[in-house]
Amino acid sequence: MSLLEIQNLSLSIGTYEILHRVSLSVAPGEILGVIGESGSGKSMTAFATMQLLPEGARCEGRIALDGQEMLELPEAQLCALRGSAVGMVFQEPMTALNPLQTIGDQVAETIRIHQKTSRRQALLLAQEALERVELPADRFPLSRYPHELSGGQRQRVVIAMAIALRPKLLIADEPTTALDVTTQAQILALLTRLVREDGMGLLMISHDLAVVADMADRIAIMQNGRVVEEGPARTLFHTMQHPYSKALLAASAHAPVMTPQEEGAPLLEVRDVHRRYPMARKTLFGPRQEFHAVKGVSLTLKAGESLGLVGESGCGKSTLTRAILGLEQVQGGEIRLGGQPVFTGDKPNPAVRRRMQVVFQDPYGSFNPRHRVGRLVTEPFHLSENPPTGAAREAAIAEALEAVGLKASDKSKYIHEFSGGQRQRIAIARALITKPELILLDEAVSALDVQVRAQILDLLADLSGRFGLSYLFISHDLSVVRSITDRVLVMQAGEIVEEGPTEQVLERPTHPYTKKLVAAAPRLPEGVL
Amino acid sequence: MTGTMQMVLRSRSLVLGAALSLVFFGAAVVSFLWVPYDVTLMGIANKIKPPSAAHWLGTDQFGRDILSMIMVGARTSIAVAVLAVGIGMGFGVPLGLWAAARRGSLLDELIMRGNDLVFAFPALLIAVMITAILGPSATNAIIAIGVFNIPVFARLSRSGALSLWQRDFILAARVAGKGSARISWEHILPNILNLLIVQGTIQFSLGILAEAGLSYVGLGAQPPVPSWGRMLAESQTFITFAPHMALFPGFAILLTVLGLNLMGDGLRDLLDPKLRRGRE
């Protein structure tokens, strides 16, 4: 008998239908992975199961949890089930905890709300739960506050709250999306261990096929509020029928075709660069501490090359990126582009800056919402001594927009009229307009759904051949770097720890950190394509 | 465009607020061209008359027409409040933008501490100090309320600008070689304009209240310039037998302030995309 049985669940808010006849089931001790892109309704399925829906949402169909009809229970009984029979873990660990309460109290609350125990007793049980999620009390006392923990540790606290009463079902909604890849691997291993130990059912929701493929027993693929494909994880990739699932799989494993270019002279040279930040004083009159974000990094990028820079958050790759772009002064070393320093004296050098451009991660935050596309893409002209005007300017806009697959007439639209993928195209058009030699891609495809990501990667591959561009591809995502770079640098704690041809570094890593990183990266099973 | 218009009309508080504010703005404008009776004209024979067909809102202790006084008084209130908001915005917004552009620096710290310090002097105390030195006048009221408005706008524009400085489009502008002054003008200011308009409406209404208070205690506009606050002060002696003298100027203040506040709320709902999305 199933632990969770969802039958023909339809959900709508107002006249807008979010779920359409969704059927899913989870058996005790089973992990069901639910995959979908943003807007597929996968998270709403989770919240419907908890019956924690936004106001005005109406459900039809059946949700049976351990024999209880969730859609028919009164609120009081739902409260009794939540936290005891079913626990939930959320996407954003940084905001999921109450900042004003200790972690001990927050975990103990799960216990005290459902059982009549003393505060002391509950805290003892909370300590036990925290130990099960590998937060031992000697290193992480119950009196810690959330702000004293890292993202991964906070997610462990959220998991401890969810499993404190050993619920029969655990729902995890993108539990690792906000985390680094090594932390992600640890959290996924923890969730798998808890399921196996307790015989708990796990409904695991993710946008990432590879994450789910690793751990799920069965997989369901959702699109536009419908389940389009479902089956055992082991065979699903070979037996899938629905065109959407096939497209999703193809996009997840997509490798763009790069036109090999003749490698030329060194274009970007970074020599022994140091960047230090002053930190807040620890004591009232003590000396200021310094944070050494980049510790003597050297790298060379040859003309026509596509170079990857990989590392986890806080490794210094963003700082290095800003230094290369001439946005921040360095405290030591030198950065040259085509033999010329990015900084002349302490002023950034516009003649050099013009030759490199950048594309950022967030397609929604990269544009001033009050300007039209034509004005947005011509912003880099500010670096030119005599920017084109009149017809020449219009021609440049049209050329840039058409190069990225948009229409010249799009120049008079505002940015909110475009989808995420289209905005990233506009960001690329903005980078192209000064005809640079080098484009820095700072997590440029990380925020995109897999299918859009594949299209943007293809576009980048195409543009590099057409315009003879070099790329510095900064990313935390090994699979993206693998698909589009020739050579890769691995950065950890402000230093480059390993470098070499991409294939070699990712297949046969030598530095222990690279090994850890490669091992932690979720991968689709071999031979699915 | 029709979509925007529909949204404006759907916001009941915006429509009601705008209508109320318009009445008093209209009264102030009309008073330049025409008032029922000359407010400088006194007629002891006509003193303290309750509302009648000739004097819709009655007359005061000097026989002046209260409706005319309220219309001319609207000018004083609006002028003081407009100038005070102008002072607040004119100094506060550049200071806030400057502090945000140099966030974490000594300059930022100085500007913000300076703001905190001004907050320790309520407008009334500033007015008291100025009056003690220079004697009472409407200018004092304008300076006092205006000075107190500076930190309000400085804080608002700094916090709005700080969150914008984190956004990638500002980084893109810096990559394009733009300096912080240019970025503040081109990218930050247009994006905090909504905040400023809403706060401006609120400070405007607070300015009208503050002006009334200052005039009431004699620190604002001086006779013979009519003002709502002083009309109330003068009515106090007669309140037991001529309550109309106190009621109508009070209602004028109440309704103007109410209208401006409703308009501010309505504008905020309309201009804040976060709230708008929540409603759809």
Place this chain on the structure above:
Amino acid sequence: MLRFLLTRLTSLVLSLVVASAVIFAVIEVLPGDPAAVMLGVNAQEDTLAALREELGLTEAPVMRYFHWVTGLLQGDFGVSYSYRIPVAEMISDRLQVSLPLALFALVLTVVIAIPVGIWAASRRGSAVDLGVMGVTQLGVAVPNFWFAMLMVLVFAVNLRWFSAGGFAGWDEGILPALKSLTLPAIALALPQASILARVMRSALLDTLGEDFVRTARAKGLTRRQALWRHAFRNALIPVLTIIGLQFSFLLAGGIIIENVFYLPGLGRLIFQAISARDLVVVESVVMLLVFAVIVVNFLVEVAYALIDPRLRSAR
């Protein structure tokens, strides 16, 4: 926490120093010759000289400031020019009216606004919520001194429940004194309570939308439990900021309201001093009020730190 207190105390002292310097500069240095301001344009040169001597104006401004501040620290506010008695004595008499009035109004504000704000937020969109929003919208717009006049008309003149003005004094017992402060306190509190109730409501609605409230609901807390145990304390932070600001408005607003009710408080004193051009008194009263505002803001910061562990450990 100790480090937090130390840094806050340092900035408290700094604020007081700067604020006193500003007041001193505006009143004693900017006008050029304070003696001329006090005596008016028609003063004789020898009376002016005598007054300058009396006020110590012959000294350099820096020394005068220094003497003034050291005097303040010892409770010596100088001697009133117009009444010829120590200002400290006058102020302490008046403070027995003004301070209780501000505190009374503050208590009323908080006691009314917090429950009403929570009530409205917990029934968002209901008739209760709409009613509260409507009434508070009116409350914010009412000029408090006009509201005070209307209350006098209704409760003192017509119903005769209260006297129309004046202060019974504390010698007659607490109740008569409180009774004579009741109408003024209500008049002061009405707009502030309206503002605070709206702030409480919107802060609570904001925190109710936070992720951690959803987490709490997933643990099995009811809506009400999640509100009280998680949302409420987080919502208090913006509410405290406003309460701190309101205290200064209540103190200053008291100056006006005291005029409506003929209360012998600091407000009356300051206007008598202005019309008598008694700069010594004006300066002292302004300094005292600014001192109160700065200290209250310090207390609010300490209260923040008590609520929010992030502030205790940072800085």
